[in-house]
Amino acid sequence: MVKTPCRNMAKGITTAGLGKPNYELAMKQHSNYVQALKDIGLEVIVLKADDDHPDSTFIEDTCLMTPKCAIITNPGSPLRRNEIHDIDEAVKHLGLNVEYIKDPGTLDAGDIMMVGDHYFVGLSERTNIEGARQLNAILENYGMSSSTIDLENVLHLKTGISYLENNNLLATGEFLTKQELQTFNILKVDADEAYAANSVWINDHVLVPAGFPRTKKMIQGAGYKIIELDVSEFRKLDGGLSCLSLRF
Numbered sequence: 001m002v003k004t005p006c007r008n009m010a011k012g013i014t015t016a017g018l019g020k021p022n023y024e025l026a027m028k029q030h031s032n033y034v035q036a037l038k039d040i041g042l043e044v045i046v047l048k049a050d051d052d053h054p055d056s057t058f059i060e061d062t063c064l065m066t067p068k069c070a071i072i073t074n075p076g077s078p079l080r081r082n083e084i085h086d087i088d089e090a091v092k093h094l095g096l097n098v099e100y101i102k103d104p105g106t107l108d109a110g111d112i113m114m115v116g117d118h119y120f121v122g123l124s125e126r127t128n129i130e131g132a133r134q135l136n137a138i139l140e141n142y143g144m145s146s147s148t149i150d151l152e153n154v155l156h157l158k159t160g161i162s163y164l165e166n167n168n169l170l171a172t173g174e175f176l177t178k179q180e181l182q183t184f185n186i187l188k189v190d191a192d193e194a195y196a197a198n199s200v201w202i203n204d205h206v207l208v209p210a211g212f213p214r215t216k217k218m219i220q221g222a223g224y225k226i227i228e229l230d231v232s233e234f235r236k237l238d239g240g241l242s243c244l245s246l247r248f
Contacts, residue, residue, distance in 0.1 A: 001044070001045040001046075001047065001059065001090065001245060001246040001248075002030070002033070002034055002037075002044060002045070002046055002047065002057075002059060002244060002245045002246075003046075003047040003048075003049070003050070003056055003057050003059040003086075004027075004030065004046060004047065004048055004049040004057065005023065005026045005027060005030055005049060005057040006049040006050055006051045006053070006054060006056060006057065007023055007049070007051055008051050008052075008054045009021055009023060009026060009054050009055075009057065009237065010023065010054070011054040012054035012055040012237040013054075013055055013077060013079060013080075013237070013238070014236060014237045014238050015155070015238060016235060016236050016237065016238050018235060018236040019236060020236065021233035021234070021236045021237060022233055023233075025232075025233050026233035026234065029229070029230055029231055029232070029233055029234070030057070030244070032229060032230070033207075033229055033231070033241075033244055033245075034046065036207060036227050036229055037202070037245065039227075040202050040203045040205045040227070041202075041203050042202065042203075042247070045090070047059070047086060047087075047090055050083070050086060052082075053080065053082065053083045055077075055079070055080055055083070055237065056080075056083045056086070057234070057239075057244060058110075058234075058237070058239045058243040058244065059087065059243075059244065059245060059246055060109050060110055060242055060243045060244070060245065060246060061073065061075055061080065061083075061108040061109050061110045061126075061156075061243065062075065062080075062083050062084050062087040062109065063084070063087045063088075063091060063109060063246055064109040064112055064119075064135070065091075065246050065247065065248035066114070066119075066139070066142065066144065066248075067248075068097065068142040068143070068144070069096060069097040069098065069099050069138070069142055070091045070094075070096045070097070070098050070099070070248075071098075071099045071100070071101065071109075071135065071138055072084050072087065072088050072091070072098060072099070072100045072101065073101050073107045073108060073109050073131075074100075074101040074102060074103060074105055074106050074107055074131065075106065075107075075108055075126065076106040076107070076108050076124070076125060076126025076127060076128070076131075077126060087246075097142075099138045101131050101134050101135060102134065104128075104130050105128065105130035105131035105132075105133065105134045105135075106126060106127060106128045106130075106131045107121075107126075107127045107128075107131030107132070107134075107135060108124070108126040108127055108156060110126075110155075110156035110157065110158050110159070110242070110243055111123075111124050111126060111127040111151075111156050111157040111158070112135075112157065112158075113157055113158055113161060113162075113163055114163070115163050117143070117144045117145065118144070118145050118146065118147070119135070119139060119144065119145070119146040119147075120146070120147060120148075120149055120157065120180070121135060121136075121146050121147065121148045121149070121157070122148075122149050122150075122151045122156060122157025122158075123148050123149065123150050123151060124151045124154075124155065124156060124157070125155070126155070126156065129148070132146070132148050147180065149178060149180050149181075151174070152174050153173060153174055154173065154174070155238055158198055158240070158242050159197070159198060159240065160172050160173050160174065160175045160194070160197050160198075161175045161181070161197060162197060162198055162199045162200065162201070162242065163184075163201065164187070164199070164201045164206060164219070164222070164224065165201050167183075167184055167185050168184070168185050168187055168222055169181060169184035169185065169186050169187065170187045170189060170196075170197050170199055170215075170219070171184075171186050171187065171188065171189065171197060172188070172189035172190070172191065172193075172194045172197040173191065173194060173197075175197075176188060187218055187219065187222060188218075189215050189218075190214060190215070193212040193214055193215045195209060195212065195235060195240065196208060196209050196212035196215035196216070197215075198240030198241055198242055198243075199215075199219065199241060199242075200241045200242050200245075200247075201224070202247065204224070204225060205224065205225045205226070205227055206219050206224045206225070206226055206227070207227050207229055207241050208226055208227070208228050208229070208241075209228070209229060209230070209231050209235070209240065209241055210228045210229060210230040210231075210232075211230075211232075216228065229241065231244070
């Protein structure tokens with residue numbers, strides 16, 4: 001599931017300092033992203049743009065899709081709270097069990113990494129301990145589990161790590177030394193290519209942001225098929241490849 005960028009996307013929340021995104025270019029990049037998902041075997045549900053919520057194309061933050069239920073989050077930024085209503089409606093149409101994170105808990109699903117039936121939850125400015133507690137209670141009800149990781153320097157957990165299956169973890173910065181992650185085979189992303197740590201494994205392919213040749217070569221060397229995608233306009237809003245879809 002993806003959500004079309006809105007014309008007001010330039011008003012989105014950002015700390016990147018890379019200038020304002022170009023809407024027309026963002027639309028082209030988003031279209032290429034959707035096509036890549038289709039090319040590797042996914043059916044894609046495209047939700048219409050929401051001009052009232054500039055960040056709403058970053059649909060990942062609003063819902064955690066698990067094999068057993070969908071969990072509507074309670075985004076940490078008050079400016080993004082109302083984004084959940086469109087997603088809640090769309091998910092209900094799929095006939096899934098739907099659960100909710102509620103105040104005072106906050107949670108952005110960009111802070112959650114799934115590894116089998118276990119979910120790593122980043123405690124960040126957007127995800128608090130109460131949100132993580134509620135999430136864990138929901139997961140346990142469905143026979144799943146979670147654990148938390150304190151974040152120091154990044155917006156979201158998946159800003160700095162991506163699970164590529166087969167026990168391979170793409171990681172950069174603070175995540176290279178996190179004790180909770182040392183059981184993985186860590187593929188180290190250099191600091192000057194840190195943005196590429198947000199890559200996405202789907203059906204034995206890895207979507208990688210364009211412009212990071214060493215990371216691309218490393219992932220290829222680990223045996224994966226690569227699809228490079230330019231997401232420069234979403235990077236200007238602190239967004240990455242995983243942020244742009246709900247995958248289930």
